[in-house]
Amino acid sequence: MAVSNFLGVFLVVEIIVSGLRFGADGLSMNYYMMNCPFAELIVKNTVNRALQSDPTLAAGLVRMHFHDCFLEGCDGSVLIDSTKDNTAEKDSPANLSLRGYEIIDDAKQQLEMQCPGVVSCADILAMAARDAVFWAGGPVYDIPKGRKDGRRSRIEDTFNLPRPTFNSSDLITMFGQHGFSVQEMVALSGAHTLGVARCSSFKNRLSNFDSTHDVDPALDSDFAKTLSKTCSAGDNAEQPFDMTRNTFDNAYYNGLLRKAGLLTSDQTLLAGPKTRGIVNGYAMNQAMFFFDFLQAMVKMGLLDVKEGSKGEVRANCRKIN
Known part of the structure; x- marks a missing residue:
């Protein structure tokens, strides 16, 4: 079957x-x-x-x-x-x-x-x-x-x-300028299931985040400690986007549900009203993510x-x- x-x-x-x-x-x-x-x-x-x-x-x-x-x-x-x-x-x-x-x-x-x-x-x-x-x-x-x-x-x-500090509205606008729908943008963001980011791309979330919060409130407290430890080694220190950095899967979206998105531009996909439902869908259904991702990749290649x-x-x- x-x-x-x-x-x-x-x-x-x-x-x-x-x-x-x-x-x-x-x-x-x-x-x-x-x-x-x-x-x-x-x-x-x-x-x-x-x-x-x-x-x-x-x-x-x-x-x-x-x-x-x-x-x-x-x-x-x-x-x-x-x-x-x-x-x-x-x-x-x-x-x-x-x-x-x-x-x-x-x-x-x-x-x-x-x-x-x-x-x-x-x-x-x-x-x-x-x-x-x-x-x-x-x-x-x-x-x-x-x-x-x-x-x-x-x-x-x-x-x-796209910049690591973008929010969902910024991402929707920029991807839209290239002809991508909101769903295609969220699917392409799933490429972050592979690889790492350097501390310089996410350290803004760990201190002096805004006038009200020192640490980004969208960040899980334990994960914030992990990131702080990573950044203690300097701006070039690397942190995986998800727990399976070399495997293409839907762990990236499940990380967002746990408030463990690495970049502001990752975690914002759960916060955005137009993107939240898509994130939930991909977290629950890897096959759906794969299908949407490959279509978006073919489109991007054109x-x-x-x-x-x-x-x-x-x-x-x-x-x-």
Whole structure:
């Protein structure tokens, strides 16, 4: 019965994703079938090898894809190194915690040997994030390919990334500007089921929180003590978002119910009247979270993609051709 239900969900997912084949001109599920048929396998094997050695990199790949797509669209701009004339996105304080660049470099190097000038860095990153989600125990899904790489990466653009101090209204507004519904925003926030945040991102909740409270009243008192202990090691000390930092599950939402959301932007999802019910639903039903998450990820992967002459296929993901 369980297998039957899984297959049913998988078929529905295939139908939904297949419907996106022509959602963006030039993108398709089988984009590399003729000119680089082993592209997806090369990326998947590269990701799996890396995550077997260091499971914490799954969070880095998913977050990197998100930070890429929210700025200038899904065009691999987050991968570009700074030069003497330009400070790139990756050197913004908002991106200093991103990890996994070497995985993208490794996959790109193999693909350039196999089929030079064909597979874009933007597609490699999108595929790597998808494969990382599945490796960590999350849903399986497919994505359209054919993105081209952008030629712009500037630190000032990272101002448009969500901040850890945002409340639910801020998040709804920012995600809405990119075409996401409230439900899609809450589902994408569930990517915080993987990984850690640095003390510098949540220490504002531990002292002088506002004119009335020293500690954020939305924070469980025991968890606040845990965070204070973490921060005693300095701003770069790390705290997992939930109790299963390397496993993709719905523990993140259950943590919010216990007032153990790590960032203000996490815990606010339980406080917000438009988001509270969705959090409760995902906490009770992991399958529903998985289903909504994969649909939102496919949609995110189509944000402002570069096609044709609007972009290029970089020979090196770290620099513009």
